[in-house]
Amino acid sequence: MLSSVPHTDTIIVADLEAGIGTLTRLPEQAVEHTLVIVEPTPRSIDVGLRAVQVATDRGQGSVTVVANKVANDEDDARVRSTFADHTVVAVPADRVVVRADREGASPLDFGAESPAVIAIGELAQLLTQ
Numbered sequence: 001m002l003s004s005v006p007h008t009d010t011i012i013v014a015d016l017e018a019g020i021g022t023l024t025r026l027p028e029q030a031v032e033h034t035l036v037i038v039e040p041t042p043r044s045i046d047v048g049l050r051a052v053q054v055a056t057d058r059g060q061g062s063v064t065v066v067a068n069k070v071a072n073d074e075d076d077a078r079v080r081s082t083f084a085d086h087t088v089v090a091v092p093a094d095r096v097v098v099r100a101d102r103e104g105a106s107p108l109d110f111g112a113e114s115p116a117v118i119a120i121g122e123l124a125q126l127l128t129q
Helices: 021-025 040-056 072-080 095-105 117-127
Strands: 034-039 063-072 087-091
Touching: 034 040, 040 072, 040 095, 063 072, 063 117, 072 087, 087 117, 095 117
Parallel strands: 034 063, 063 087
Antiparallel strands: none
8 A cells, every 4th residue: 555655745644453463565665764663572572572663674764752551760761771772752541532532533632741642752853744
């Protein structure tokens, strides 16, 4: 699918299936930036490590790790220390996101100033610089 998109100044964000399968099937150097989303759990971090390695080996642009559902400083430190060679953006655990998900709505509809929404906005700015 991504190979059929013309190479322009268009920004495309694709939410791919969890794991590394999709990364291994993309043509090498097919993207400019890869986001690897991890939760601060051992299993998620392990899959994230493999995803970062595949993205790096295949030249899938710069890699940013997004630590999702970060509950405390320990969670944040765990992800940052594991991915010390990469930019890490922490998105805190946030009741606004949970509520929006249950309602089938955007978190912006329930709290544009919530910590998670602010962190995601900062991530968007980082990616468009």
